[in-house]
Amino acid sequence: MNSEFLPSACPHDCPSTCALEVERLNAQTIGRVRGAAENDYTAGVICAKVSSYRERVHHPDRLMQPLKRTGAKGSGEFAAISWDEALDEVADHFKQAADKYGPETVWPYYFAGTMGLIQRDGINRLRHAMGYSNQDMTICTSLAWTGWEAGAGSMWGTDPRELAESDLIVVWGGNPVSTQVNVMTHITRARKQRGAKLVVIDPYRTPTAEKADIHLALRPGTDGALAAAVMHVLFAEGYADHDYMAKYTDVPERLHQHLSTRTPAWAAEITGLSVEEIIEFAHLYGQTERSYIRVGYGFSRSRNGAANVHAVSCLPAVTGAWKHRGGGAMHTNSGMYNIDMTAIMGLDVRDSSIRALDMCRIGRILTREEESLLGGPPVTAMLMQNINPAEVCPESKLVLEGLSRDDVFVCVHEQFMTGTAKYADIVLPATMSMEHADMYRGGGHMYLQVVRPVIEAPGECRSNHDVIQGLAQRLGAQHPGFEMTTWELIDETLRASGMPGADEAAEMRWIDCSKSSEDMRYLNGFSHPDGKFRFAPDWAALGADSENMPTLPDHMASTDETSEQHPFRLVTAPARRFLNSSFTEMPSSIKKEGRPMALIHPDACEQLGLTEHDRVRLGNDLGSVVVHVKPFDGLQKDVVIVEGVWPNAAFEEGVGINALTSADRGPPNGGGVFHDTSVWLEAA
Numbered sequence: 001m002n003s004e005f006l007p008s009a010c011p012h013d014c015p016s017t018c019a020l021e022v023e024r025l026n027a028q029t030i031g032r033v034r035g036a037a038e039n040d041y042t043a044g045v046i047c048a049k050v051s052s053y054r055e056r057v058h059h060p061d062r063l064m065q066p067l068k069r070t071g072a073k074g075s076g077e078f079a080a081i082s083w084d085e086a087l088d089e090v091a092d093h094f095k096q097a098a099d100k101y102g103p104e105t106v107w108p109y110y111f112a113g114t115m116g117l118i119q120r121d122g123i124n125r126l127r128h129a130m131g132y133s134n135q136d137m138t139i140c141t142s143l144a145w146t147g148w149e150a151g152a153g154s155m156w157g158t159d160p161r162e163l164a165e166s167d168l169i170v171v172w173g174g175n176p177v178s179t180q181v182n183v184m185t186h187i188t189r190a191r192k193q194r195g196a197k198l199v200v201i202d203p204y205r206t207p208t209a210e211k212a213d214i215h216l217a218l219r220p221g222t223d224g225a226l227a228a229a230v231m232h233v234l235f236a237e238g239y240a241d242h243d244y245m246a247k248y249t250d251v252p253e254r255l256h257q258h259l260s261t262r263t264p265a266w267a268a269e270i271t272g273l274s275v276e277e278i279i280e281f282a283h284l285y286g287q288t289e290r291s292y293i294r295v296g297y298g299f300s301r302s303r304n305g306a307a308n309v310h311a312v313s314c315l316p317a318v319t320g321a322w323k324h325r326g327g328g329a330m331h332t333n334s335g336m337y338n339i340d341m342t343a344i345m346g347l348d349v350r351d352s353s354i355r356a357l358d359m360c361r362i363g364r365i366l367t368r369e370e371e372s373l374l375g376g377p378p379v380t381a382m383l384m385q386n387i388n389p390a391e392v393c394p395e396s397k398l399v400l401e402g403l404s405r406d407d408v409f410v411c412v413h414e415q416f417m418t419g420t421a422k423y424a425d426i427v428l429p430a431t432m433s434m435e436h437a438d439m440y441r442g443g444g445h446m447y448l449q450v451v452r453p454v455i456e457a458p459g460e461c462r463s464n465h466d467v468i469q470g471l472a473q474r475l476g477a478q479h480p481g482f483e484m485t486t487w488e489l490i491d492e493t494l495r496a497s498g499m500p501g502a503d504e505a506a507e508m509r510w511i512d513c514s515k516s517s518e519d520m521r522y523l524n525g526f527s528h529p530d531g532k533f534r535f536a537p538d539w540a541a542l543g544a545d546s547e548n549m550p551t552l553p554d555h556m557a558s559t560d561e562t563s564e565q566h567p568f569r570l571v572t573a574p575a576r577r578f579l580n581s582s583f584t585e586m587p588s589s590i591k592k593e594g595r596p597m598a599l600i601h602p603d604a605c606e607q608l609g610l611t612e613h614d615r616v617r618l619g620n621d622l623g624s625v626v627v628h629v630k631p632f633d634g635l636q637k638d639v640v641i642v643e644g645v646w647p648n649a650a651f652e653e654g655v656g657i658n659a660l661t662s663a664d665r666g667p668p669n670g671g672g673v674f675h676d677t678s679v680w681l682e683a684a
């Protein structure tokens with residue numbers, strides 16, 4: 001057999017955006033998938049789920065032809081139709097809906113099922129050209145990015161390759177062993193070569209925490225308290241760098257004064273950690289010049305998430321760790337790429353006066369809650385690409401209720417018959433990344449990659465780009481981007497961004513977009529007009545709901561706290577073999593993950609009369625779900641963890657863990673609060 005390895009990139013919602021090499025067995029078939037060894041971030045390492053990608057590409061359940069619903073919504077009964085019939089029907093429904101309620105009744109809806117800029121973001125070109133409702137992108141990054149930007153002013157941090165030059169790495173609110181394996185490659189290098197210490201701060205003993213020198217298993221949503229107490233010790237014990245702060249920060253004296261009451265004893269009460277644990281970590285952090293905080297997303301998914309991320313980002317500004325190679329912090333490098341998205345997204349025809357509906361509130365929106373509709377018409381027609389809201393969005397019972405309505409027309413363009421696709425009126429079969437071209441930028445590193453398809457699209461699958469073009473033509477949408485092929489759009493975008501064209505970029509395989517080490521560490525100033533890091537952020541400039549944000553880094557007591565009725569705090573953490581709801585169809589992933597399980601402290605199990613493998617019901621005012629019990633001592637007694645966005649169908653009552661999570665907006669600018677839920681537990 002004449003196989004060859006061709007370049008590709010991982011399209012999934014993971015900051016690593018690994019550079020891949022995919023074995024092409026013939027024009028229709030892939031074989032092995034491996035990480036590119038020459039890429040110094042991927043470094044030849046990829047996660048197990050993507051190394052098994054052949055299972056996913058050639059899965060027998062892949063959607064292969066357009067389908068039209070024949071049974072009740074959610075029944076899964078469909079009949080095959082042609083592409084022309086399907087696209088005509090979608091366009092007709094959009095036109096009729098817009099005639100009745102105006103264009104804002106149509107809500108194109110998407111997220112990060114692929115991170116490719118063409119196939120992910122092109123849906124916005126149709127939105128803007130037609131005047132359809134905008135989407136407030138709250139489901140993932142909103143709280144974290146707002147919290148980081150509040151202090152640093154822009155979205156980048158110390159080059160992740162410098163992790164290998166660090167003496168202390170703090171993984172705060174992340175679990176890279178399960179979710180971003182490449183971070184561990186660079187951490188392992190530092191540990192082997194320099195004896196670097198690893199500290200993990202996470203409510204439960206994740207696989208990453210198992211590898212750590214110190215694991216701080218704090219209560220969910222108390223990271224701001226821990227950060228404030230650590231800074232208290234840094235000031236009190238002479239670890240604060242006053243010269244650095246005078247040059248690079250806004251109000252160091254006010255911060256010092258404010259922290260005087262934020263003692264380790266104060267934080268111990270809030271976090272559930274011991275005073276000794278807090279002081280030990282503060283000493284280690286204060287004593288280590290090259291300390292690198294890898295700021296994760298986990299602890300941002302809380303009503304106080306933005307405040308927590310900001311508080312954590314203050315630590316290296318107190319010690320001046322930013323001065324040293326391998327020191328400082330990084331959350332994402334997404335702000336480092338200056339890509340001109342005009343042609344892809346139709347930014348030049350965007351009308352910013354059109355409402356932006358909160359994507360986390362899709363349940364409330366489809367069921368016509370006035371407040372969530374922002375004073376506009378109901379949403380009666382949707383096109384969905386790269387997202388599965390019936391399973392990944394909060395308040396999923398309400399989402400299913402909305403999707404079941406006869407007055408809501410939904411077209412889902414998907415790779416598999418997801419929990420959302422089952423409710424669609426029209427289902428369109430989508431290509432996978434190895435079957436279309438695209439361009440990718442890595443949030444967790446600094447490389448831009450342009451890749452061609454590796455194999456042909458199977459069956460009748462079409463790319464997102466092709467569907468957008470087909471609908472634009474039928475709807476009469478006007479924009480130069482609708483006249484371009486995928487490759488032409490990539491070429492146009494790269495050139496408009498001052499980069500080499502598509503052919504040259506693909507030939508280069510990856511383009512290093514990083515700034516100098518000094519710039520990544522803000523040694524030429526932070527990204528505010530005065531060049532100073534903000535201990536006292538201007539929250540009002542970052543979001544309309546800023547009233548209760550803490551003036552200086554602090555514990556913001558706004559979480560869904562435990563009560564007599566709801567004595568446990570639930571965290572819905574990612575599973576190692578799934579990525580959001582992707583990979584939940586892959587046999588090897590399902591085998592490894594087993595079934596939905598609740599990790600519960602053995603003492604709590606005893607109190608509730610639960611033993612391993614028992615069924616337990618978790619509930620709150622939004623609903624309840626039944627899962628199996630796994631006694632686990634790596635968390636506090638009032639914390640419960642359920643990993644993975646399992647499909648609704650994996651749960652006894654047909655609705656998954658997001659039945660319990662709230663669509664409340666985390667201040668100041670909105671954001672999903674997936675790990676901020678109090679619940680009751682009882683034997684089922």
Ligand code: SF4
Nearest residue numbers: 010014017018047050
């Ligand atoms: S680590 Fe992340 S980017 Fe790399 S292959 Fe796995 S999912 Fe894709």
